[in-house]
Amino acid sequence: MRMKFVAALGLTVAMGSALMVxxxxxxxxxxxxGKVTYTGTPMKMKPIxxxxxxxxxxxxxxxVDTENVATxxxxxxxxxxxxxxxxxxxxxxxxxxxxxxxxxxxxxxxVLPMLAGQQLQIYNDDQTSHNIHPLAKVNQEWNKSxxxxxxxxxxxxxxxxxxxxxxxxxxxxHGYFVVLKTSHYAVTGADGTFTITGLPAGKxxxxxxxxxxxxxxxxxxxxxxxxxxxxxxxxxxx
Amino acid sequence: MTxxxxxxxxxxxxxxxxxxxxxxxxxxxxxxxxDPLLGTPSVATETSQINGITGHAEGGKMLxxxxxxxCHGPDGNGQGMNAQWIDPQPRDFTEATFKCRSTPTGTxxxxxxxxxxxxxxxxDTNMPSWRPLNPQQxxxxxxxxxxxxxxxxxxxxxxxxxxxxxxxxxxxxxLHGRELYQKLECWKCHGPEGHADGPSAATLTDxxxxxxxxxxxxxxxxxxxxxxxxxxxxxxMTGLDGSxxxxxxxxxxxxxxxxxxxxxxxxxxxxxxxxxTLWQSYKAAHGKDLKPIGPDSAGGAQ
Numbered sequence: 213m214r215m216k217f218v219a220a221l222g223l224t225v226a227m228g229s230a231l232m233v234x235x236x237x238x239x240x241x242x243x244x245x246g247k248v249t250y251t252g253t254p255m256k257m258k259p260i261x262x263x264x265x266x267x268x269x270x271x272x273x274x275x276v277d278t279e280n281v282a283t284x285x286x287x288x289x290x291x292x293x294x295x296x297x298x299x300x301x302x303x304x305x306x307x308x309x310x311x312x313x314x315x316x317x318x319x320x321x322x323v324l325p326m327l328a329g330q331q332l333q334i335y336n337d338d339q340t341s342h343n344i345h346p347l348a349k350v351n352q353e354w355n356k357s358x359x360x361x362x363x364x365x366x367x368x369x370x371x372x373x374x375x376x377x378x379x380x381x382x383x384x385x386h387g388y389f390v391v392l393k394t395s396h397y398a399v400t401g402a403d404g405t406f407t408i409t410g411l412p413a414g415k416x417x418x419x420x421x422x423x424x425x426x427x428x429x430x431x432x433x434x435x436x437x438x439x440x441x442x443x444x445x446x447x448x449x450x
Numbered sequence: 451m452t453x454x455x456x457x458x459x460x461x462x463x464x465x466x467x468x469x470x471x472x473x474x475x476x477x478x479x480x481x482x483x484x485d486p487l488l489g490t491p492s493v494a495t496e497t498s499q500i501n502g503i504t505g506h507a508e509g510g511k512m513l514x515x516x517x518x519x520x521c522h523g524p525d526g527n528g529q530g531m532n533a534q535w536i537d538p539q540p541r542d543f544t545e546a547t548f549k550c551r552s553t554p555t556g557t558x559x560x561x562x563x564x565x566x567x568x569x570x571x572x573x574d575t576n577m578p579s580w581r582p583l584n585p586q587q588x589x590x591x592x593x594x595x596x597x598x599x600x601x602x603x604x605x606x607x608x609x610x611x612x613x614x615x616x617x618x619x620x621x622x623x624x625l626h627g628r629e630l631y632q633k634l635e636c637w638k639c640h641g642p643e644g645h646a647d648g649p650s651a652a653t654l655t656d657x658x659x660x661x662x663x664x665x666x667x668x669x670x671x672x673x674x675x676x677x678x679x680x681x682x683x684x685x686x687m688t689g690l691d692g693s694x695x696x697x698x699x700x701x702x703x704x705x706x707x708x709x710x711x712x713x714x715x716x717x718x719x720x721x722x723x724x725x726x727t728l729w730q731s732y733k734a735a736h737g738k739d740l741k742p743i744g745p746d747s748a749g750g751a752q
Binding site: 381 | 547556557633634650654694695701
């Protein structure tokens with residue numbers, strides 16, 4: 213009788229730990245890497261005239277360009293968010309937050325991906341007031357003034373959404389919060405490349421999002437090493 | 451005989467009336483909806499609590515059909531048949547974003563905020579005051595308006611702003627408020643003299659992308675969200691959600707906020723007030739020593 217109880221207890225503990233293993237799968241060693249390019253003619257990015265805000269204008273030796281479609285040599289696209297849109301079982305909320313800066317009357321980075329619920333800190337590094345106005349539709353939109361020297365705004369977004377961010381005082385300032393259900397994402401660099409790491413072997417749906425051209429999706433099977441996924445967007449000049 | 455004639459006339463009249471109402475109901479039944487005039491709200495029902503009155507969406511629905519549908523539309527999205535002629539556009543209730551709130555930016559308004567908006571109306575817009583409706587009817591309308599967005603069923607309103615007692619109106623207070631107007635860069639939109647002609651004024655759009663003008667303090671125009679100093683305090687502290695006007699609640703201390711209120715009143719040259727009188731006599735004596743507001747003034751802008 214007593215033996216039976218101990219055996220039953222042992223079994224329960226064993227099952228419990230097995231469940232725990234399944235609940236938090238180990239970070240995988242697989243990765244997805246690739247390049248995002250375009251065909252067609254993209255809209256031309258224009259130099260921004262910041263003369264109305266001298267404290268920002270003087271931070272840029274040459275005027276910076278708008279960034280809606282940031283292209284590089286070889287038809288590459290920068291600021292594309294590539295993320296696992298299905299098949300990701302290993303997402304955990306990171307303890308570290310993400311940081312967004314207003315500097316030289318620009319948003320740095322121009323596109324900031326984050327996990328829903330992840331802490332987001334917004335800094336004003338400029339000598340001028342900004343109002344930070346995320347035009348959320350799924351989440352709730354808000355609009356806060358942040359004069360120079362203010363403490364960072366501490367916030368988070370609860371639901372996945374591509375949120376356009378603007379400053380009404382400096383209308384050229386424009387960026388995106390990309391709120392995702394997954395912690396497995398990457399943003400393409402100036403050369404259009406990205407790498408999503410830490411993926412356990414498995415089948416995934418991968419989505420690439422570009423603010424002007426929307427999303428492209430493909431299925432990718434990850435083994436132990438690096439899988440490849442390239443994306444091609446069709447660019448339009450307007 | 452006379453009686454018979456009357457009976458015939460009555461019968462004929464009733465027949466005409468009956469056939470008229472029959473035609474009407476046939477016309478209505480063509481619309482593939484249980485309620486031909488209204489779209490389907492996000493949630494079936496809602497209530498509102500205003501000063502001990504409980505509003506019910508069911509009652510508000512009939513009133514909405516009668517009074518609101520023309521502008522705010524059968525789907526509550528601000529696209530009623532009159533909307534194309536109206537600037538600013540009627541509120542889209544499906545977004546649950548409201549300008550006049552006592553709650554922080556990004557949170558739902560109190561029932562009382564919506565009730566006050568209906569009661570007061572919005573000056574300089576097509577939204578009239580609905581004071582002719584009794585308090586129960588207005589409370590019912592608040593309850594019905596909340597059915598257009600699922601957020602009211604899921605979330606609580608934000609914690610309303612606490613407004614401390616107003617500080618005395620003094621020259622010191624006005625001067626400090628003027629410094630804040632410079633430092634917080636209110637002038638970037640509202641202009642150095644409050645004429646709505648700041649450097650960013652021409653570029654402003656609301657959250658739907660429609661052009662919008664900053665408030666012009668000088669014309670004698672009244673504030674959309676209430677006329678008192680407390681209303682003015684609340685407007686810039688909570689911001690006007692859906693518009694370019696941000697919330698300053700995190701960056702202005704309560705006493706400083708009263709100073710800014712006092713200064714803003716001095717910009718209302720078209721609307722005589724106590725602050726303006728005090729300011730004008732001060733300016734007559736010390737006007738030359740005042741640095742003009744704007745980019746050239748010391749405020750780190752250069």
